[in-house]
Amino acid sequence: MQERRPIKIGPILSALQVVACVLMVVVYQREGATGPIHSVQAAIAGIVAPLQGPGEAVSSAVDDLGQAQSDGSADAETLSALKEQNAQLRNLLAQAEEYRLKAQDLENLLNLKDVYDIDGMGAHVIGRSTDSWNQTITLDIGETSGVKPGLTVMGAYGVIGQVASVSDKSCIVRLLTDPQSGVAALIQSNRAEGIVRGSLDGLLYLENVAADVSVEPGDVVLTSGLGGSYQRGLLIGSVVKVEGRAGDATRTIVVSPNDITHGYEDVIVVFEASGDTGNSGSSDEGSNKDEGASS
């Protein structure tokens, strides 16, 4: 009688894991931003974000290391008292500078809030993207503060992205420069509409602009509010490069975001906004405010 070979569990388990991965990817893609996997992902991002605090501190400490090394090469005996005093003063100065920068940041945010008549909530950036394929940040406010997927997020100088997924106390914001980002936009000077997209090469491209429209470097680009995904009339950036001319079907328009994509600490999640900074007197803005709010 032939002896039966024992069934190996390892390969079966591995195959099941592969199937589970494929299923998860499919479900993730199909469930939308409010689905359970997205919510779990946002919650985990909120939980692990504080771990980045020490990393940030180490990063700045490494920057200071070179400075400390050059300081250390001086004659310690003669300079020790002065050094100590200097260190204290430097510490105070650093604190004051930190407060000043923070105040400036908050002031800019407040100014922006006034300019656009924004109904929004300030938030602190608590985490950054841990991989190269996604450009996201994590904020310290979530569903309990009224944040929903799709809301516009602004930095001190303009739009920086959109809420991608939300958990109770945190949310993930997909930045404009992420390849998956797309904003319905308009050029302020000639009101031509298009879509600003992020890309893997790190640039913002203005696409789908009508071929007969003339676009020049320096033209200001705003959100158009079309499609309802972003509030209308918020500043995105300005055109920095145009390859090709009007009438050219393969024209490439590069937009420089008005807000820097790294280094911001405080942002505003926009619940509602009004106004188009370019044509503040135009009559169609009031009606668009309601459209934007309903989105």
Added chain:
Amino acid sequence: MDSKLVWMVRIAGGLVSVLLQVAVAPFISLGQFTPNFIAAWCIACTMTDPANPPYFSAFALGLAFDAVGGGPVGAMAFCLLVVTFASSRVFMVLSNDTVFMTVALIFAASLAVEVLYGAVLCAVQPAFSWGTALLYRSLPLSLYNFVVAVVVYPIVAFLRLKLAASSVEMPII
């Protein structure tokens, strides 16, 4: 070698790699390129012990990578599972554990992880184009991951040797 010890080392190393991915990787990125400590750890484990590839680590750590990142959950787990399986089989078939071959396979595995991940993203997200993903992400990232994996590999090999030495019993004469 005691399989419990191997498991413990893999779990501890996996936790450290997740911690490094969350707390350190964003701050040592070169331009837009952030290293993948998790992939480096899985590849190093595979190369040190190709007969017992870390499938479960690849699955769990891949999920952790996806969960803390912003990509589709399951994508990196899938890539790591496929690459650990393929690279361990290639290593066994070649049966050549010289330094050059090991380093070459580490590079191939690093490249495979990023190319496969790029392919998955291109397949599920229309915003990604294959050529751009390969040029602007997969190739530079695989180089960065390769460097990290080459640094991690000797550590894993050393730990494995230590474990092997500690589990050898003295012969009774």
